[in-house]
Amino acid sequence: MKIAVCVKQVPSSEARVQLAADGKSVALADAEMVVNPYDEFAVEEALRIKEARGGGEVIVVSVGPESAQAEVRKCLAMGADRGIVVQDPALLGGDGLSTARILAAVLAELQPDLVLCGKLTIDVESDLVAVGLAELLGLPHAALVTHIEWTGERTLRARREIEGGREVVELGLPALISVEKGINEPRYASLKGIMAAKRKPIEVARPDLPAERVGPGAAGVRVVAVAPPPERTGGRKFAGEAEVIVSQVVELLRSEAKVL
Amino acid sequence: MVTNFDLTEEQQAVRDTVRRFARERIAPIAAERDRTGEFPRETIQELAEMGILGIGFPEEDGGSGGDTLSYILAVEELSRVDGSHGITLAAHCSLGVWPIHAFGTPEQKARYMPKLCSGEYLSSFGLTEPDAGSDAGGTRTTAVLDGDEWVLNGAKQFITNASYSGVLVITAKTERTASGSRGISAFLVETDAPGFELGKKEDKLGLRASDTRALSFQDCRIPKDALLGELHRGFPLFMKTLDGGRISIAALALGIGQSALDAAVPYSMQRRQFGQPICEFEMIQSHLAEMQTEITAARHLTYHAARLKDAGRRHTLESAMAKYYAATVTMKATTLAIQILGGYGYTKDYPVERYFRDAKLCEIGEGTSEIQKIVIARELVKLYA
Numbered sequence: 280m281k282i283a284v285c286v287k288q289v290p291s292s293e294a295r296v297q298l299a300a301d302g303k304s305v306a307l308a309d310a311e312m313v314v315n316p317y318d319e320f321a322v323e324e325a326l327r328i329k330e331a332r333g334g335g336e337v338i339v340v341s342v343g344p345e346s347a348q349a350e351v352r353k354c355l356a357m358g359a360d361r362g363i364v365v366q367d368p369a370l371l372g373g374d375g376l377s378t379a380r381i382l383a384a385v386l387a388e389l390q391p392d393l394v395l396c397g398k399l400t401i402d403v404e405s406d407l408v409a410v411g412l413a414e415l416l417g418l419p420h421a422a423l424v425t426h427i428e429w430t431g432e433r434t435l436r437a438r439r440e441i442e443g444g445r446e447v448v449e450l451g452l453p454a455l456i457s458v459e460k461g462i463n464e465p466r467y468a469s470l471k472g473i474m475a476a477k478r479k480p481i482e483v484a485r486p487d488l489p490a491e492r493v494g495p496g497a498a499g500v501r502v503v504a505v506a507p508p509p510e511r512t513g514g515r516k517f518a519g520e521a522e523v524i525v526s527q528v529v530e531l532l533r534s535e536a537k538v539l
Numbered sequence: 540m541v542t543n544f545d546l547t548e549e550q551q552a553v554r555d556t557v558r559r560f561a562r563e564r565i566a567p568i569a570a571e572r573d574r575t576g577e578f579p580r581e582t583i584q585e586l587a588e589m590g591i592l593g594i595g596f597p598e599e600d601g602g603s604g605g606d607t608l609s610y611i612l613a614v615e616e617l618s619r620v621d622g623s624h625g626i627t628l629a630a631h632c633s634l635g636v637w638p639i640h641a642f643g644t645p646e647q648k649a650r651y652m653p654k655l656c657s658g659e660y661l662s663s664f665g666l667t668e669p670d671a672g673s674d675a676g677g678t679r680t681t682a683v684l685d686g687d688e689w690v691l692n693g694a695k696q697f698i699t700n701a702s703y704s705g706v707l708v709i710t711a712k713t714e715r716t717a718s719g720s721r722g723i724s725a726f727l728v729e730t731d732a733p734g735f736e737l738g739k740k741e742d743k744l745g746l747r748a749s750d751t752r753a754l755s756f757q758d759c760r761i762p763k764d765a766l767l768g769e770l771h772r773g774f775p776l777f778m779k780t781l782d783g784g785r786i787s788i789a790a791l792a793l794g795i796g797q798s799a800l801d802a803a804v805p806y807s808m809q810r811r812q813f814g815q816p817i818c819e820f821e822m823i824q825s826h827l828a829e830m831q832t833e834i835t836a837a838r839h840l841t842y843h844a845a846r847l848k849d850a851g852r853r854h855t856l857e858s859a860m861a862k863y864y865a866a867t868v869t870m871k872a873t874t875l876a877i878q879i880l881g882g883y884g885y886t887k888d889y890p891v892e893r894y895f896r897d898a899k900l901c902e903i904g905e906g907t908s909e910i911q912k913i914v915i916a917r918e919l920v921k922l923y924a
């Protein structure tokens with residue numbers, strides 16, 4: 280079975296990011312870059328499927344700057360077999376749909392049996408790419424999946440977390456699944472994996488896509504402003520008898536904070 | 540850590556993986572294990588599964604590959620979160636596995652290396668004795684050949700990992716009449732050998748979750764082929780072992796020193812006194828500047844020593860300098876970190892008092908700072924001879 284996993288390089292959630300001078304983007308400067316955590320769940324799931332079947336191929340596909348090869352290499356160190364990157368600056372900088380179009384061009388050629396994606400990327404959080412990609416490839420898809428159960432060689436049941444409950448859907452391959460936290464606990468790369476990753480191939484793909492379809496010019500969504508969250512104001516301390524304080528706090532939660 | 544140390548992609552990958560593991564898996568248990576002194580078996584097992592217990596040893600020998608610098612980065616990153624994990628790895632790889640890898644016969648290597656590198660069991664190095672500390676050549680433990688077996692008698696002191704070891708590298712006098720450091724040999728002792736006994740578990744100031752024990756041999760019988768290296772040539776064997784081991788103690792120090800900075804800088808930015816963050820007071824700035832500069836300098840010395848070892852060059856002087864300097868500046872950095880946190884730094888609500896206690900070992904283990912200076916000065920005199 281050929282499994283393609285889409286991964287993105289993102290700044291670590293602990294990285295200190297700052298607003299760029301244009302007011303529309305963030306300056307990453309020396310921020311520590313990582314594999315998008317949800318994509319890491321997808322890589323782990325792909326590896327587990329391959330291991331359970333005793334064979335197959337896991338291919339990591341990434342769209343991003345040249346430096347994103349480092350994140351692809353991390354996935355290879357976890358155990359993926361090879362990588363494909365798209366790093367042509369002319370294609371980058373579009374919106375989620377643009378990224379989906381680039382990935383679709385790569386995957387249309389690759390013809391995987393299963394495509395795994397993270398449910399979103401923690402940098403932009405547009406939640407667009409996985410669904411867009413499934414649509415463009417004409418694949419059945421399940422989003423926010425926390426468990427995959429194989430019911431046959433090419434059929435599976437996917438458990439989805441939905442508001443207030445769970446949904447179980449059945450899919451036949453080829454299919455696309457976007458995964459949610461909780462599906463697994465990603466492994467740490469082993470030393471042997473790190474050594475082996477050096478020798479695994481990363482191919483640079485150059486899909487031929489017209490400028491009106493991808494990149495900044497083709498973006499259907501334009502970011503007009505980015506702002507930091509409002510600064511946290513200091514807390515308030517209450518002193519005195521517990522009974523008195525509790526009723527004071529409850530009252531304020533109702534009247535001031537309006538959360539009750 | 541802003542300075543670029545020209546690490547290879549592979550070295551960076553090792554550092555990043557161990558850093559992440561330490562943050563996610565070890566950080567949550569470090570303070571508690573310091574309190575209880577319980578050995579962190581589970582996380583050491585997880586490190587074994589990642590191949591970290593075989594780091595720096597070739598795959599043909601059952602190791603996981605990687606060079607000395609990658610190993611040093613692993614010790615540093617573990618120690619940045621918990622020194623007990625750092626010394627456990629350092630003692631295992633540098634003192635237990637390395638002499639077997641470097642001096643073992645093909646049979647000895649085949650027997651032990653795969654088990655040691657996969658973490659089936661740990662290993663220890665038994666050099667120090669109650670009456671032979673800095674004067675390691677003063678070994679009193681004896682080994683006498685009786686037919687097909689060596690018979691060991693004596694005691695060892697402060698042996699790291701001993702409770703969890705399957706095999707120990709130990710030194711014993713084989714030539715009773717030889718004076719000084721001559722007539723010592725090294726042996727491989729399996730921990731189920733008759734007459735081998737674990738002694739008292741030390742209740743230590745720091746590195747409390749690491750395992751440090753006394754050992755004794757009472758007519759302990761081991762096979763004739765348990766001799767490691769050449770007969771009567773044990774002293775040069777363990778001096779070479781310590782040349783490598785000292786780089787790992789420097790890395791232990793670096794990790795602890797870095798953690799002191801990691802705690803002190805953000806605290807000084809957020810703590811306000813006299814209407815301003817304390818990091819704006821010149822005297823606090825002076826502390827921080829010294830810590831950062833000295834730890835960076837120690838890192839250069841340490842990585843340089845590791846690179847020399849990787850290149851197969853002599854590194855006796857460089858590893859002694861790295862160990863001496865890293866230990867000194869880390870002791871100072873952890874002291875200053877407490878100073879910067881004031882009264883809070885003196886309590887167990889913050890981790891810097893643990894760093895301070897852990898740091899002290901770096902000035903003692905694998906040769907005290909005084910002994911390092913002796914080594915450095917002797918090497919220096921050779922350079923000018």
Ligand SMILES: Cc1cc2nc3c(=O)[nH]c(=O)nc-3n(C[C@H](O)[C@H](O)[C@H](O)COP(=O)(O)OP(=O)(O)OC[C@H]3O[C@@H](n4cnc5c(N)ncnc54)[C@H](O)[C@@H]3O)c2cc1C
Nearest residue numbers: 664665666667672673697698699751903904905906907909
């Ligand atoms: C936590 C821990 C783990 C350890 N792990 C191991 C291990 O795995 N294997 C092992 O073999 N050992 C181990 N050791 C032992 C360690 O290497 C010794 O403690 C160290 O070498 C010092 O020996 P000593 O304690 O007998 O001190 P001593 O040698 O008695 O030294 C006491 C003081 O005298 C000074 N001194 C001694 N000689 C001189 C001199 N010639 N000139 C100037 N000053 C001198 C010393 O610097 C020191 O300040 C460990 C120790 C500790 C605390």
